[in-house]
Amino acid sequence: MADLKAAFEKAVAESKQLPEKPDNMTLLKIYALYKQATQGDVEGKRPGFTDMVGRAKFDAWAELKGKSGDEAMQDYIDLIEGLK
Known part of the structure; x- marks a missing residue:
């Protein structure tokens, strides 16, 4: 768990x-x-x-409803790795 969180935080930094x-x-x-x-x-x-951006963000987030935090962290890490 701690490893996943550390990898997630690293991926967040790398995403920038x-x-x-x-x-x-x-x-x-x-x-x-x-x-x-x-x-x-x-x-x-x-x-x-009238809030097109906010609406798009809300919809994208809502599509992930039910996904665990750990799953989302791993998917985030994988996505950032794929973009490097």
Whole structure:
């Protein structure tokens, strides 16, 4: 568990230093996996129609509902490794 958390924190740091900026769909996936790993399932109301970015982020996070924090951490690590 401690190893996974350390690897996750390392991947978070590495995500800020990727050689190229990922496309928007990949950025949404990175965001959603991070939120799921650190906060669990999405809560609250979906942002309104005028908040397109907030809505996209909410939807991406909501798709991961039920995924454990450990699973989300591992998926996040794998995704960042694949982008390096």
